[in-house]
Amino acid sequence: MRRPFRSPSTPLRRSRLVRRLFVLQVVTVLLTVGGLTTLGVIGARELEHDAAARLTTATALSLAADPEVLDALRAGGDVDALSARLQPVAERIRIATGTSFIVVMSPGGVRYSHYDPSRIGGLYQGNIAPALAGRTDTEIYPGTLGPSVRTVTPVVLDDRLTAVVSVGVLQTRISDLALRWLPAIAVAAGAALLLGLGLAVLLARRLRRQTLGLEPEDITAAYTHHEAVLHAVGEGLLVVDVRGRIVVLNAEAGRLLAPADAGDATSGLLLGELGLDPAVEAVLTRGLHTDLHDEPALAGERVLLVNCRTAGPAAGQGTRVFTVRDRTELVDALRQRDDARDKVAALSGQAHEFANRMQTVLTLIELGDTHDAAAAGSSAMARTRGPGAEVVAEVSDPVLAALLADKAWAAAEVDVSFSVHDRCDPDLIPDGRLPFTPDDLVSLTGNLVDNALEAAAAGGDRTVGVVIRTLGTEVLLEVADSGPGVSPDVAQELFTFGFSTRGEPGGRPRGIGLALVDRITRRLGGSVRVAARPTGSGSLFVVRLPLPTRAPAGAGDRSA
Incomplete structure (x- = not known):
């Protein structure tokens, strides 16, 4: 049964995973150190064996060319006579070189010298065929003294093979020499073992801290939950x-x-x-x-x-x-809310005004003044249509018409004179719809008009004018206001995100709308600028957007 996932904030506990990894590390260290120790002992023996082979070869070759040996062989004689001359030389060299035995023998294998004098005159126990063939050869042979590394070489006198020399080192001596390496090997193996075990303990502790004592299934569950939360979070x-x-x-x-x-x-x-x-x-x-x-x-x-x-x-x-x-949707929702609130306020005011006018009409009728009652009623009906009706009639594009009608209501609410003129060439815009997405039109026009209304409300004349027209193969959107105007030194900074010449009423951030206008315009391949006018004479924002398709030759601005 799977255990429930444990929170990382709980205290650490013993972990089967860490314990298993620790045992695996210890076994690995033991096997590694044991294997290296064995290889070290075998290597030491091989080194001593090679040293013995080089020693016997060098000694045998030196003895075969020794003048004293050659003089004794040249003098000749029986076995006893040759042994009397060669045995002292062989023993002196054997003691000096530390070899186990040196045998000088006849080509037939009869010994002239030996470590054991009682064996002089006997036959040599070993292979002398390579020496008789004129070669120097080294081999391991179980002789009368035991297994040994021995080298045989011919002794040539006056171009004639006169004798054979054999020099050997017993393997027991090689083992004794190899044992000299054993303490160093044991110390190195012990140090490696202690170091490996210490590192295994430290690694186990570090792994326990890093995994918080979690088992593999806990780690898998934590990772799965982590990925699920990351992808499920809406932010x-x-x-x-x-x-x-x-x-x-x-x-x-x-x-x-x-x-x-x-x-x-x-x-x-x-x-x-x-x-x-x-x-x-x-x-x-x-x-x-x-x-x-x-x-x-x-x-x-x-x-x-x-x-x-x-x-x-x-x-x-x-x-x-x-x-x-993403606050973009929130900005749109806030704008729609503000527009709806402005409409409600305007309708409420107009309803109150309409009620007063209807009361006036009824009073005139009761007084019998039908002529003045009819005039007052007609005026009241004309005012109910509001400023938006004129905008809808003026603008061909339905999206812009609806947006600017709302802005007309908002302008009337703050007592700002609002005018709109659509001067697009019907040859370039045959159906009256501008070739841009509704979102782009609403963002561009809405931000510019909101900015103009806010500026105009702070000025004296309190006017805002919007002109949509075509010029060549471009659509121009011009928004003018009678506000304080824009200083030439900050004209370009107006389109920088976060820059604003006004404060932040209600804690709402400023410097976003015009930056959005600039980015949308550049994405559409156009440009936006603000006319540098003297302070106090208002400002004029001009957006130039290229038409997606080239206009027919001869098409021009309808206002020209």
């Missing part, structure tokens, strides 16, 4: 470490922040390497050093709200957690 989630590198970026944050070609390999990148919109990058960079609460940022044409705070201590010192929300 963008971004976790950045103290070096500014991205640790976590969920799908919503990638959709809102990262460019379309960023791909999935974003973990480990610096914020500056993600290709963020400069306005968003500036806000996120500030969030690396201070907490943020609903900080607005403009990513493309999206208005985002960024929150940031320090992560818990388990995430590491300096780790920051960002949450990102």
